[in-house]
Amino acid sequence: MTMTTAEENYLKAIYHLSEGGTKSVSTNDIAAEMKTKPASVSDMLRKLGDKEVIEYRKYYGVNITEEGKKRALQTIRKHRLWEVFLVDKLQFAWDEVHEVAEELEHIQSPLLIQRLDAYLNYPKFDPHGDPIPDEFGDVRARPRVALNEMEIDQTGQIVAVKDSSAAFLRYLDKVGAYIGARIKVLDKVEFDGSLEILVDQKKTLFMSKDVAANILVIQS
Amino acid sequence: MTMTTAEENYLKAIYHLSEGGTKSVSTNDIAAEMKTKPASVSDMLRKLGDKEVIEYRKYYGVNITEEGKKRALQTIRKHRLWEVFLVDKLQFAWDEVHEVAEELEHIQSPLLIQRLDAYLNYPKFDPHGDPIPDEFGDVRARPRVALNEMEIDQTGQIVAVKDSSAAFLRYLDKVGAYIGARIKVLDKVEFDGSLEILVDQKKTLFMSKDVAANILVIQS
DNA sequence: TTATGAATTTAGACATGCCTAAAATAAAGA
């Protein structure tokens, strides 16, 4: 069973929207992610349901199946391997690679991906720090550290929070330290363990040791 | 003005069918080349005519325009650069690369091609010995030598004949030494200058110096 | 010059993937 480029893109979006939660994903959310209209999404969900890569109950959103997850991870694997290629071999900057990888990921050739993987020396993470699934869809989680344990000049990406209270999340949102933000430790104050952080290469912000201890980071 | 993958493929086919001759290319020939039906070709010719990459007079075949030639050569450039990448970097065999390159050539990113070209060290020929057009569409013709001038162990590809009489072409066809065949000189007889040739890595054949002098080869 | 046959084009269908507008459904509040 082959999938079109559009089908692969929808499945990838559904996979990403499913990550973390166990709840079904809504038509509206998929439409927003794919930058299409809900009506187009309904059409596609019927098709993906027929192919049994998602479980689709009209009006109740979708859940991705095991088969669907496997497929999505293969596409993600290809995307991330190409990103490594573009950065490591062709000198692209890490923030220039996404669009091109979005096209390259749909090339159909298992041999190509196998050879590319070997050529890149079996990388485990892409230039954004995201893990590259292996050919079976298994991913190696990158070890997380609390932000307050990082040293000056180390960089990474915020991936989670320990305290997910609304108040804390509101605070993070306010200062611009969202999940996914790329950060660098500019300074650490000996006296109280507070930190100065550079967010997304532009904004600096100060936070107490207690706040930093609640933020989980993967280092890069 | 952007072109779809299908349009690019048709234009490339028309370019190849135009090579050499100055005559227009027929709908039937394009259909054969593209493995589609003449009716589908007619549809596409109208579209390509509207875009002014071909000159299309109903019932009289098509001629490619200068703009069309430029576009076709860009696609061919991408195809051949990817072939070099697959063979030089990913250890593909020269006869395994065509299908994959056929997909890769449609990736839209001038920067990618520019970087790939540099990374491959600005190759002038692809693994089949075909010239790679530069970014302006100019091609460097590979120098041709008569087969009888080649030395033992040298390899190349038959690209033309000096004597194109029907009798000679019939002879070539009979022994399997068609235009495009990849050959290797296995032995040369001092006494009469006759040669032993390996064709397409499987068939060996003997030919006189006079026959060999009529066969033009690009060396690889 | 006209008829015949081959090449080509047109007409009408179908699949994919998108859209807008209208209808149907679910969920939440009175």
Next chain:
DNA sequence: TCTTTATTTTAGGCATGTCTAAATTCATAA
């Protein structure tokens, strides 16, 4: 429970690119 509102689906249309079958055009040979 009933009604309102937001979400979702369906209906119908459009563009691309394919097909078969029918109509048209060209070119050749009687």
